[in-house]
Amino acid sequence: MTPPIGFYFDFLSPYAYLGSIEVEKLAASRGRTVEWRPILLGISVLKVMGLKAVPDTPLKGDYAAHDWPRCARLLGIAHRPDAKVQFASLAAMRAFAWLNDRDAELARAFGRAIFRAHWAEGRDMSAPEAVAAEAEPLGILPASLLAAIASQAVKARLRSHVDAALAAGVFGAPTFAVDGELFWGADRIGQVERWIETGGW
Amino acid sequence: MTPPIGFYFDFLSPYAYLGSIEVEKLAASRGRTVEWRPILLGISVLKVMGLKAVPDTPLKGDYAAHDWPRCARLLGIAHRPDAKVQFASLAAMRAFAWLNDRDAELARAFGRAIFRAHWAEGRDMSAPEAVAAEAEPLGILPASLLAAIASQAVKARLRSHVDAALAAGVFGAPTFAVDGELFWGADRIGQVERWIETGGW
Numbered sequence: 001m002t003p004p005i006g007f008y009f010d011f012l013s014p015y016a017y018l019g020s021i022e023v024e025k026l027a028a029s030r031g032r033t034v035e036w037r038p039i040l041l042g043i044s045v046l047k048v049m050g051l052k053a054v055p056d057t058p059l060k061g062d063y064a065a066h067d068w069p070r071c072a073r074l075l076g077i078a079h080r081p082d083a084k085v086q087f088a089s090l091a092a093m094r095a096f097a098w099l100n101d102r103d104a105e106l107a108r109a110f111g112r113a114i115f116r117a118h119w120a121e122g123r124d125m126s127a128p129e130a131v132a133a134e135a136e137p138l139g140i141l142p143a144s145l146l147a148a149i150a151s152q153a154v155k156a157r158l159r160s161h162v163d164a165a166l167a168a169g170v171f172g173a174p175t176f177a178v179d180g181e182l183f184w185g186a187d188r189i190g191q192v193e194r195w196i197e198t199g200g201w
Numbered sequence: 202m203t204p205p206i207g208f209y210f211d212f213l214s215p216y217a218y219l220g221s222i223e224v225e226k227l228a229a230s231r232g233r234t235v236e237w238r239p240i241l242l243g244i245s246v247l248k249v250m251g252l253k254a255v256p257d258t259p260l261k262g263d264y265a266a267h268d269w270p271r272c273a274r275l276l277g278i279a280h281r282p283d284a285k286v287q288f289a290s291l292a293a294m295r296a297f298a299w300l301n302d303r304d305a306e307l308a309r310a311f312g313r314a315i316f317r318a319h320w321a322e323g324r325d326m327s328a329p330e331a332v333a334a335e336a337e338p339l340g341i342l343p344a345s346l347l348a349a350i351a352s353q354a355v356k357a358r359l360r361s362h363v364d365a366a367l368a369a370g371v372f373g374a375p376t377f378a379v380d381g382e383l384f385w386g387a388d389r390i391g392q393v394e395r396w397i398e399t400g401g402w
Contacts, residue, residue, distance in 0.1 A: 049259050051252065058250050059372035063385060070382075073402050074392065171260035181271075184264060187388050191275065201274050 004033040005192065006177030008170045009111070010041035011089040011096075012053075014068040014079070017119040019174030019186040020111065021077055026189060030196050036108055038096050038158060039165045041173050042089070049171055055085040071186065080122035087118060088126040094149035095131050097158040099140070110135055205234040206393065207378030209371045210312075211242035212290040212297075213254075215269040215280070218320040220375030220387040221312065222278055227390060231397050237309055239297050239359060240366045242374050243290070250372055256286040272387065281323035288319060289327040295350035296332050298359040300341070311336055 007023050009016040020036075027034045039045055042053050055061045065085065072079035092114045100107035117134050118125040125131055128149060132142035148154050165175075169182060176183045176192045179200065183192050194201075208224050210217040221237075228235045240246055243254050256262045266286065273280035293315045301308035318335050319326040326332055329350060333343035349355050366376075370383060377384045377393045380401065384393050395402075 045260075049261060051258070057252070059246075059367070059370055060250060062370060063372060063383065067385075070402075071392075074395070166260070169260055169263060171264060182264065184268075185386075185388070187386070187392075190391075191272075191388075194275070201271075 004035040008037045008175040010173045011092045012087040013173045015186040016173040017115040022189040038161045040162050044162050078120040083119050083122045084124050091128040092131045098148040098154045205236040209238045209376040211374045212293045213288040214374045216387040217374040218316040223390040239362045279321040284320050284323045285325050292329040293332045299349040299355045
């Protein structure tokens with residue numbers, strides 16, 4: 001059994017969307033699995049760091065708005081350059097944390113659907129009702145999802161994921177974890193591949 | 202005449218050091234020249250953005266301290282992982298701006314020397330006297346350099362470089378400019394090469 005590649009993500013990041021596709025592709029080609037690890041970038045991690053969200057950061061916000069679609073075009077990944085960057089991802093992240101404890105495979109399918117709906121189809125996935133509607137075709141009852149994401153247990157579970165990520169030194173999304181090494185940024189997938197290939201350098 | 206590749210840098214960034222080597226190599230292989238463009242990342246650009254320096258940023262500082270030597274090893278670039286990250290680069294940046302107006306070729310040789318002394322040899326290049334001593338083997342009189350970097354004209358000249366970079370949307374180092382496109386980060390050199398090869402995508 002080879003260990004999984006860790007994939008720290010927050011749906012709010014278009015780079016995490018690109019990373020989700022690249023890391024699944026890489027893992028498949030190397031006989032590895034991917035362990036999706038939810039973090040709350042905007043409302044938790046960046047606060048610990050004392051940073052603003054990228055879209056709200058002068059200069060960098062404009063750059064990212066131009067850069068992520070440019071990266072997507074290069075990678076051949078479907079995208080909507082006009083997708084809403086102020087993505088309040090909390091409901092979707094809680095839903096992921098809830099599903100992940102029940103069925104990690106289903107949670108990943110849900111994750112791919114949310115990423116695609118928001119960043120490739122331009123449908124805002126901020127509202128709990130939008131998240132529930134997106135999950136329904138996967139066999140998830142909307143009422144169950146809405147009840148779960150409002151529960152204290154699921155909030156606490158997601159919080160524990162975030163705390164574990166911070167303790168591991170994660171500060172951005174996507175971050176990939178392979179054999180104890182962290183690689184931050186969708187553009188580091190080549191280094192992740194190299195690390196797996198060579199066992200490190 | 203093909204246009205030069207713009208290379209925005211501040212000596213204080215170990216990623217700019219890696220980028221300086223990678224961009225010169227790329228330009229040589231593609232028959233392009235590199236135009237080094239000085240910015241003041243720590244004391245100017247990050248303030249505009251409302252950010253702290255990377256070494257002072259929780260989590261990210263620790264990551265970068267581990268990551269830049271890891272990148273250097275992968276690229277086969279000489280480096281000292283224990284080089285001082287609190288590099289007060291103002292004197293060296295002013296010296297670059299002064300030299301660059303006299304002789305851009307000499308300024309680049311000076312730039313390479315400063316980067317190497319600090320990040321590959323671990324000798325702190327913060328003090329004006331250290332900068333002047335490093336420049337002397339290139340035929341630059343220490344007294345002339347020290348007088349130049351204390352002059353209002355050179356301070357204003359460097360300021361104008363920084364203002365031009367901010368106006369162009371530059372917010373980090375290294376940033377590469379090719380055919381009107383900006384690419385931020387040493388790890389984007391592959392995209393710069395691809396852009397040159399294909400004319401863009």
